[in-house]
Amino acid sequence: MKFISKLLTLFLITILIESCSSTRTYTKNKYWSCLGPFETVMDKDKQELIYKILERAVVSKKDIPDYQLLKDKKRIYITTQYTDKFFEESEVSYLGKKDIPRRIAGVKFSLKSPEELQKIADETGLFTFLSLGNIEINQDTAVIGIDHWWQQQTNSKQIQMSGGGYILEYKKVDGKWQFDNVVKKF
Numbered sequence: 001m002k003f004i005s006k007l008l009t010l011f012l013i014t015i016l017i018e019s020c021s022s023t024r025t026y027t028k029n030k031y032w033s034c035l036g037p038f039e040t041v042m043d044k045d046k047q048e049l050i051y052k053i054l055e056r057a058v059v060s061k062k063d064i065p066d067y068q069l070l071k072d073k074k075r076i077y078i079t080t081q082y083t084d085k086f087f088e089e090s091e092v093s094y095l096g097k098k099d100i101p102r103r104i105a106g107v108k109f110s111l112k113s114p115e116e117l118q119k120i121a122d123e124t125g126l127f128t129f130l131s132l133g134n135i136e137i138n139q140d141t142a143v144i145g146i147d148h149w150w151q152q153q154t155n156s157k158q159i160q161m162s163g164g165g166y167i168l169e170y171k172k173v174d175g176k177w178q179f180d181n182v183v184k185k186f
Contacts, residue, residue: 026124027075032110045137048177049144051101053132053168054078056179057146059104064148065164065185070128074106077120077129079149080113086133086145086167086186095132121151128163140172143183 057064058076070076078100084090100109112120117129127150134145147165152158166185170177 026120026127027072027077027110031120031124032075032108045142045177046135047099049135049137049142049170050095050099050132051104052170052177052179053144053146054101054109054130055104056168057166058130059107064130064146064166066148066162069162070148072127075108075110077110077112077117077127079117079129079131080111082132082135084134084136086147086165117151118154122153126150126152126156126158126160131165134167141180142170142172142177143167144170145184147186 058067058070058073067073078095080094080096081092082095083092095111097111100111102109112129121127128148129151130146130148132144132146134143136143145165145167148163150160150163152160164186167183169180169183171180172178
């Protein structure tokens with residue numbers, strides 16, 4: 001009886017260890033790369049705004065809705081595609097590896113195309129990634145949005161009812177973009 005109890009305990013510990021270590025398989029080195037597929041270069045204002053919103057959302061404030069759902073908070077994927085308007089039919093643009101920071105504090109970012117994100121999910125399972133949008137600059141005011149989405153396996157039937165994001169407004173003060181207010185949370 002003791003043998004069966006010890007065997008069962010060992011089995012449960014193995015399952016627990018395996019399940020804890022597999023929660024971040026999607027960011028293991030096999031998939032991770034800080035290099036993006038495109039060489040676009042945004043203007044300095046857009047680069048600074050992208051840095052500011054990433055820093056706020058997942059580094060300092062960690063206030064993007066459902067932040068806790070990011071399984072690996074130190075290695076985060078960002079999709080190459082972004083839209084001019086989150087909730088409207090709009091043109092799709094692309095981020096390049098020079099448009100996003102590789103790291104802010106202890107958080108690393110990796111740019112992936114939708115096809116690359118799908119391949120990783122098909123091999124490792126469900127995970128979240130970040131998407132940027134609503135980037136508008138009008139002289140000394142700007143808005144930028146960020147959200148996080150679920151990437152699931154191609155054949156999955158699950159519906160994810162979490163994630164979300166926000167659109168922030170910034171003002172330019174002494175040549176630097178400063179946070180002004182949250183325009184919309186979703």
